[in-house]
Amino acid sequence: MSDLPLSDLPFYLGAFILVLGVLVVVHEFGHFVAARLCGVKILRFCAGFGPIIWSRRYGPDQTEWSLSLLPLGGYVRMLDEREGEVSAHELHRAYNRQSVGRRSIIVVAGPLANFLLAILIYWGLFWHGSEELRPVLGPPVAESPAARAGIANGDRVLRVDGEAVQTWQDFQWLLLHKATQQNSVELELQPLGGGRVFRHLALGSLAEQGWEKDAFASLGLRFYRPAILPVxxxxxxxxxxxxxxxxxxxxxxxxxxxxxxxxxxxxxxxxxxxxxxxxxxxxxxxxxxxxxxxxxxxxxxxxxxxxxxxxxAEASLEGQPEIKGFVRYGCLDAALRAVRETWDKSVFSLVMFGKMLTGEASWKNLSGPVTIADYAGQSARLGLDYYLKFMALVSISLGILNLLPIPVLDGGHLMYHALEVIKGGPLSERVMAWGQQIGLTLLFTLMAFAFFNDLSRLLGPLLNG
CATH class of the missing domain: 2.30.42.10 (PDZ domain)
Structure with a gap:
C-alpha cells in the first residue's frame, strides 16, 4: 500500500466513495430497469443507506426516489407480498407473483449493469485514445525466469503466444491470463538492434508462490531502463x-x-x-x-x-526505443476491444477466486475497502484515464462478486430460482431463512479475510520496522 499522508486522506476517501457510490447506483439501476420492463411496481429507489435525507415521488406509480445519509450502498424496493399487504388489483405487479424467468432477469440485471458500465468506460477510453507505455522490457532480475529465458534490456514485446500486444498494460493482463491456464508462454520480441527473436518464459513460479507477490516481480520482468551514464x-x-x-x-x-x-x-x-x-x-x-x-x-x-x-544528470537517450505512444482505436474496434477487456478480466477474477478456494492461490490476494480506497486515491492522482480504468475494474469485480452462489447476493437468488425450477415450486420460508444465515456467514467471512489483509498491508511495514 502507498504511504498515505493524513492530509491526503479526504481526497482518497472521496475518490473511494465516488467510485463505490456510482457503481452501486448503476447496479441497483439495472435491477430497476429490468423490474419496470417486467411490469413490477417499484416503491422506492434509494442511493445510499441509513436515514433518508431527501426524497421525491415521480411517475404514474409515484415511485419514491431518495438519498440516504451514508453514500456506500443503495437498494430498490419492489412491491412484494412478503414485505407487506398488496391490494388485489396490483397482485399481478408484485415481484413474488412473477415467473421464475422474470425474477431471474430482474436479479441478473444488477451485475449485468456493472459489466455494461465497464464496457462503456473501456469503449470510451479506447475510442478517445490515450498516451500509453509501450511493452518494452528492462533488464531481468538475476536468476529469475525472465533471465533464464534470455530476455534483454530493450526487448519490445510484439506477441504473446501469437497474440499481438500494443501497450504495457496489454502485456501485463495477457500474461496474467495465460498464467492461469498454462506453465509457459512464447514471447515474440524485437531486440534493440532490430529483427525478431522468440523466448520461452516459464510461469510456474506464480503458482508456487500462491500468486501472493507481484506477478511481474516473481517472473523477474521489469519495464525498460535506459542505459544512462552514472553521472x-x-x-x-x-x-x-x-x-x-x-x-x-x-x-x-x-x-x-x-x-x-x-x-x-x-x-x-x-x-x-x-x-x-x-x-x-x-x-x-x-x-x-x-x-x-x-x-x-x-x-x-x-x-x-x-x-x-x-x-x-541529464543524459543523451539517442538510440533508445520509443517507450510511449498515443494509442487510439476506431469506434467498432474500440467496442470489440472493450467487450474482450471486460470478458478477460471477468474470467481472470473467477479463475483467481477458484484458485483461492482450492488453495492454489493465497487468500492474501483478497483486498478489502482500505486497499480499494488506497488504489482509488492513487488512480485519481494519476489522472482521469487511470481513475476510469480503476472504476471499470471495480465494476467488473462487483458484478462477479454479486454472481457468486451465496445467499443474500444476486447469485444466491439465482441459485434459489434454479432449485425452485427443479423442485417445481417455491422453497419453504425455513429453507430460505437457513440459506440467509449461511449466506451472511460466508459473506462476513470473506469481508473478515479482506479486512485482515488490509490491516496486514497497512501495519506490516510498521510491525516489521
Whole structure:
C-alpha cells in the first residue's frame, strides 16, 4: 500500500466513495430497469443507506426516489407480498407473483449493469485514445525466469503466444491470463538492434508462490531502463550524498570494488544496502577518489531500501526505443476491444477466486475497502484515464462478486430460482431463512479475510520496522 499522508486522506476517501457510490447506483439501476420492463411496481429507489435525507415521488406509480445519509450502498424496493399487504388489483405487479424467468432477469440485471458500465468506460477510453507505455522490457532480475529465458534490456514485446500486444498494460493482463491456464508462454520480441527473436518464459513460479507477490516481480520482468551514464546531477540537502560532499558531474566508477557502467547499477546497489556502509570510487574531472557512504533506510511498499539522496544528470537517450505512444482505436474496434477487456478480466477474477478456494492461490490476494480506497486515491492522482480504468475494474469485480452462489447476493437468488425450477415450486420460508444465515456467514467471512489483509498491508511495514 502507498504511504498515505493524513492530509491526503479526504481526497482518497472521496475518490473511494465516488467510485463505490456510482457503481452501486448503476447496479441497483439495472435491477430497476429490468423490474419496470417486467411490469413490477417499484416503491422506492434509494442511493445510499441509513436515514433518508431527501426524497421525491415521480411517475404514474409515484415511485419514491431518495438519498440516504451514508453514500456506500443503495437498494430498490419492489412491491412484494412478503414485505407487506398488496391490494388485489396490483397482485399481478408484485415481484413474488412473477415467473421464475422474470425474477431471474430482474436479479441478473444488477451485475449485468456493472459489466455494461465497464464496457462503456473501456469503449470510451479506447475510442478517445490515450498516451500509453509501450511493452518494452528492462533488464531481468538475476536468476529469475525472465533471465533464464534470455530476455534483454530493450526487448519490445510484439506477441504473446501469437497474440499481438500494443501497450504495457496489454502485456501485463495477457500474461496474467495465460498464467492461469498454462506453465509457459512464447514471447515474440524485437531486440534493440532490430529483427525478431522468440523466448520461452516459464510461469510456474506464480503458482508456487500462491500468486501472493507481484506477478511481474516473481517472473523477474521489469519495464525498460535506459542505459544512462552514472553521472551525478543533483544532491539533496541533508542527505548522505550531501554529507559525503558529492558534487554535480561526479561519475560513479565502482561500488565496493565492483565496476559500475550505468546509473541503474548505482541505484540497484544502493537500494539493496539500507544502513550498510558502502565504498564508492568516484571520478571528478581527471581525479579519482574514494568516499564511504551509508545509505539512509527508507520504507517503500513494505520493503526496506537504501537511498543516498542524489539524482542522475541529464543524459543523451539517442538510440533508445520509443517507450510511449498515443494509442487510439476506431469506434467498432474500440467496442470489440472493450467487450474482450471486460470478458478477460471477468474470467481472470473467477479463475483467481477458484484458485483461492482450492488453495492454489493465497487468500492474501483478497483486498478489502482500505486497499480499494488506497488504489482509488492513487488512480485519481494519476489522472482521469487511470481513475476510469480503476472504476471499470471495480465494476467488473462487483458484478462477479454479486454472481457468486451465496445467499443474500444476486447469485444466491439465482441459485434459489434454479432449485425452485427443479423442485417445481417455491422453497419453504425455513429453507430460505437457513440459506440467509449461511449466506451472511460466508459473506462476513470473506469481508473478515479482506479486512485482515488490509490491516496486514497497512501495519506490516510498521510491525516489521
Amino acid at each position: 551525478v546531477g543533483g544532491i539533496q540537502a541533508g542527505s548522505p550524498g550531501a554529507a559525503a560532499r558529492l558534487q554535480a558531474g561526479d561519475i560513479f566508477v565502482a561500488i565496493d570494488q565492483k565496476p559500475i557502467a550505468t546509473w541503474d547499477e548505482v541505484v540497484e546497489a544502493i537500494r539493496q544496502s539500507p544502513g550498510q556502509a558502502m565504498m564508492f570510487d568516484m571520478l571528478r574531472g581527471a581525479n579519482r577518489f574514494q568516499v564511504q557512504i551509508t545509505p539512509q533506510v527508507i520504507e517503500e511498499q513494505g520493503l526496506r531500501i537504501g537511498r543516498i539522496g542524489v539524482s542522475v
